[in-house]
Amino acid sequence: MLGTDTHLPAFESGLSVPIVTYLVVLSVLSLFLLVTPDGSPPPLLGMVWGGFLVVLAVGAFSIEGVSPRAIFPSARTVRSVAGVLITFWGVYNLAAVSLALGGVIGFEATWSRVAAHPLPYFAALGSSFLFTAIPEELVFRSYFQQKCIAIAGGETRRAVVSGVVVAAVLFAGFHLPRWFLASGHGVGTALVLHLFGLLLMGLTYGIVYVLTRNLWLVALIHATMNYPPVLVTMSVPSTLHFAVGVIEYAAIISIVYSAVHVTGSDRPTLIWSQRERPSLPDN
Numbered sequence: 693m694l695g696t697d698t699h700l701p702a703f704e705s706g707l708s709v710p711i712v713t714y715l716v717v718l719s720v721l722s723l724f725l726l727v728t729p730d731g732s733p734p735p736l737l738g739m740v741w742g743g744f745l746v747v748l749a750v751g752a753f754s755i756e757g758v759s760p761r762a763i764f765p766s767a768r769t770v771r772s773v774a775g776v777l778i779t780f781w782g783v784y785n786l787a788a789v790s791l792a793l794g795g796v797i798g799f800e801a802t803w804s805r806v807a808a809h810p811l812p813y814f815a816a817l818g819s820s821f822l823f824t825a826i827p828e829e830l831v832f833r834s835y836f837q838q839k840c841i842a843i844a845g846g847e848t849r850r851a852v853v854s855g856v857v858v859a860a861v862l863f864a865g866f867h868l869p870r871w872f873l874a875s876g877h878g879v880g881t882a883l884v885l886h887l888f889g890l891l892l893m894g895l896t897y898g899i900v901y902v903l904t905r906n907l908w909l910v911a912l913i914h915a916t917m918n919y920p921p922v923l924v925t926m927s928v929p930s931t932l933h934f935a936v937g938v939i940e941y942a943a944i945i946s947i948v949y950s951a952v953h954v955t956g957s958d959r960p961t962l963i964w965s966q967r968e969r970p971s972l973p974d975n
Contacts, residue, residue: 777909780913801924868887
């Protein structure tokens with residue numbers, strides 16, 4: 693089975709907890725970036741940041757009356773998660789090799805750094821998974837997205853879509869301190885394109901989480917998109933980044949949706965459910 697529990701957690705609080713949690717995330721991230729040289733935190737500080745996000749998310753769940761144990765998927769889903777990742781990146785590499793052999797610009801028929809140096813790659817991937825992907829997906833998909841769905845009315849079509857979109861917007865906004873403080877960029881067209889790309893990424897991860905509610909899957913997708921296991925050298929022209937991103941995210945959603953059906957989960961029916969839930973009390 694790929695999907696986990698089909699029901700939303702029963703959150704006990706209103707808007708104050710997610711608002712305070714998001715402001716704390718932005719404030720602490722900005723502080724980390726300000727006190728590190730060149731806005732690039734050392735590995736140890738990155739580990740501390742990842743641990744902080746996990747503690748913050750677990751704390752928010754506890755305040756909301758939700759057991760953190762209910763958020764983490766069963767180990768029985770690992771095989772299905774691995775199957776989805778192998779399928780996606782297998783197809784991805786097949787397409788990349790074909791384009792490289794065909795002489796398409798941006799693809800070279802030479803081994804990439806991943807293939808030439810697998811051990812450093814897997815070390816970086818493991819670090820990204822543990823200290824970036826899991827903490828961020830725990831905060832933005834497991835907590836913010838599900839909380840927003842609950843606030844919007846529960847597992848109705850409108851509520852699910854609203855929750856996914858709001859969480860994606862929050863995820864994009866989460867990267868603004870890094871854009872301004874770490875990279876030193878300003879406001880302009882580049883920022884708009886950057887935010888749009890992050891929004892598309894957040895929507896994709898959100899849809900995957902709606903279909904499966906599997907933290908391991910969405911975190912592994914997140915980590916491998918940060919460190920793509922592509923075997924041939926790729927250098928996609930900047931003018932094609934958006935088009936390639938759309939194709940990548942569409943492929944991820946399609947493969948996950950198909951896998952959910954193959955493994956017998958009923959998660960795809962969630963987004964079309966019309967069950968109304970009682971509104972949540974405000975704090």
